[in-house]
Amino acid sequence: MCRDIRNMLDNLELAQINFESGYYDTNKQYRKEYRLPRRETEILITGYDVVRRAAVIDRWFQLENFQRNNIPSWIADLSQEAQVCLNDLSSQLTHQKQLTAQVTAANEDLAGQVDSIQARLNSLSQHFIEGCTIPDFCRSLNGVNIQQVNAALVNRGVLYRSKNGYKLHAYYRNNHFREVKQEFGREGKFRIRIEVLKAGAKWLFSQYADGYLPMIDKWDGHYFHSLA
Numbered sequence: 001m002c003r004d005i006r007n008m009l010d011n012l013e014l015a016q017i018n019f020e021s022g023y024y025d026t027n028k029q030y031r032k033e034y035r036l037p038r039r040e041t042e043i044l045i046t047g048y049d050v051v052r053r054a055a056v057i058d059r060w061f062q063l064e065n066f067q068r069n070n071i072p073s074w075i076a077d078l079s080q081e082a083q084v085c086l087n088d089l090s091s092q093l094t095h096q097k098q099l100t101a102q103v104t105a106a107n108e109d110l111a112g113q114v115d116s117i118q119a120r121l122n123s124l125s126q127h128f129i130e131g132c133t134i135p136d137f138c139r140s141l142n143g144v145n146i147q148q149v150n151a152a153l154v155n156r157g158v159l160y161r162s163k164n165g166y167k168l169h170a171y172y173r174n175n176h177f178r179e180v181k182q183e184f185g186r187e188g189k190f191r192i193r194i195e196v197l198k199a200g201a202k203w204l205f206s207q208y209a210d211g212y213l214p215m216i217d218k219w220d221g222h223y224f225h226s227l228a
Contacts, residue, residue: 005034008044128201134177137196140226141208143219152214156207165192176200 019034046053138144153159159166177200180193
């Protein structure tokens with residue numbers, strides 16, 4: 001043991017005399033001993049104990065990892081359970097930041113879409129002339145299936161069928177659309193023509209942009225009108 005201590009001190013370039021001491025044993029013979037502080041004691045012991053040496057190296061690597069990743073050194077002093085909880089909270093925070101960024105991006109994209117739709121509505125309002133039928137108006141909306149649009153509006157509760165043609169439910173009558181009686185033939189026969197008002201044109205375009213109007217199979221996926 002003493003030889004190992006001397007070799008260790010020599011390798012560390014430490015003067016042996018600074019650690020030497022002595023005592024007399026029961027036979028009154030003088031014995032030399034070394035009084036090592038904790039650092040040198042740990043160095044000596046880890047030379048004999050592989051498990052202890054591995055623990056020191058693991059701790060060393062852990063501290064290096066914290067320093068490399070700018071992690072506060074006090075985290076290294078936490079228990080393993082506390083570090084697991086802290087890592088879990090950190091992961092949750094990172095995930096929350098990612099979600100926030102995604103929501104922000106989605107909101108910005110949505111705001112852009114709203115602005116685009118509003119611009120199209122303004123353009124539509126400027127160029128629209130009242131008096132056309134719903135299918136005729138929908139001809140100007142890219143991709144709408146004009147053969148099915150009236151039936152779709154029946155399902156939406158806007159129109160209903162009568163013996164004289166489609167008629168409007170009260171909420172939409174003279175607000176979005178108007179009913180015009182058209183006589184034909186003799187004996188006072190007539191049919192109802194549904195005409196689109198300016199508010200109805202905006203409403204139809206909004207329904208179109210929100211995906212509520214029937215579309216043709218070969219629609220290219222782009223929303224626009226051709227009134228301008």
